[in-house]
Amino acid sequence: MLKLQKLNEHFPVNIDEVWMLVYTNRNKAIYSLRSNFIEGEDFNLYQMGKVVSSKELRNGIKIDAKLSVSCMEYFVARKSRSVFEVYRKVFHKTAEILQEPSLITSKQINAKISWIKGCKSLLRLNENSTLLLLKQVGDPLGLPTPDYTSSNGILRSASELLKKNERNITAQKFNEAAVAKGYIVELERPAAHGKTKRFKSITEKGKDFGENQVSPHNPKETQPSWYENKFVELLNTLGL
Template sequence: MANELNPNKKTMSSLEIAELAGRNHKDVMRSIRDMEPAWVKVNGRNFALVEYKDAKGETRPCYELHYDECMYVASKFNDETRAKLVVRWRDLETGKAEPIISLVKTEMKQPTISDKMKAATWAAKFLNLNENSKLIIAKQILEPYNLPLPDYTPSKGIIKSATKLLEERGLERQISAQAFNKIAMQKGFLCEVERNSSRGQKKKFKSITEKGLLYGENQVNPNNPKETQPLWYGDKFDEFLNVLGF
């Protein structure tokens, strides 16, 4: 539902914080997002996520923070920026300053735990994630609610990357990981998935298909949680190489 900005409402946007800190708004948004789980855990509420229209008339997201939320976020910045934030709040309260956002904003509905779990279930099914990766996602969703979850769910066998398993067999010079992946994709055991990067570009990563789950598991990539990392069962790898025709 669209609401006009209430000039008497004592809030500060992430746009204003970015301007005072001399930082890119997207970086400030990321910092606030990273701090939000701890705030939810202590206070039981999310930061207000709203939309605004930029100079091009395009709709963009930003946070709208109350005083206590703003002071919490300010702990991420240096002394000078924190001082500027204090002065800015004083000017807002005394009417010496106006909020940066003076356009129509739309409050964005915060996803419920049910919404998050549905999205996680879809992602786990679409990417054929293993049990441990599903657990990692569940812990990220449920951590603010202090619900008990196990630390680890064992895989069905010892899983390693194709590169590691080829090295263990002394085959790395005969079969490169690239050649292995190419044949696995051609035979339908592996596929390539696309995602959008933070810069709006397309990033590709590999994921084991349902057909390939007999020989391996998809694990959340520890270097990039937005991607999967195909890992293969060590005790079935020789059989898998024969199936692939190596």
């Protein structure tokens, strides 16, 4: 309907697009149109693609009609107020939203992008986690972002890989060894009630063996994940 209003046409609405909203029969819809509205002002009649007046209508030839936008609204409202109310609420609310100035300024977008860059740098996020953060900014604004990023291998948690490789050690012991050798570092972030929350992040030294992903529990934390095909090498390097 917004497109119809923008068209430079007095009668942009084809009756075949609206009569079934409130009528069960097309002929009854055209009869109602001719009986209740002004020909030439609210609607035009057509036969064989040409505008004709009611007096010029020929029997046996299909009658078409085109309505003005205002006529279409009343045409629906006269027959079914409930249908018209649904139309009115949806259409006019949509028009209001489209006419409102953007609530998000370029300055705010740049601030969000800078925040993402800071997270990527400080937390050493992998490409996929960075993309997820970018999508949170871009998707609501209709901005394009890639659907996926490339990875250097299959990523799994330390617990999964320790179990898969049948190593009789806990993830806690693995993390302690990785911290001691500089492959993982412990970071802190503010938490509720003035407390701090500690979490782990893969260092530059450890990036050959894994990637930092955004924690599903908090976007301000990382969750180390390790390459499946390099995990045994990492264990040997850590002496485990």
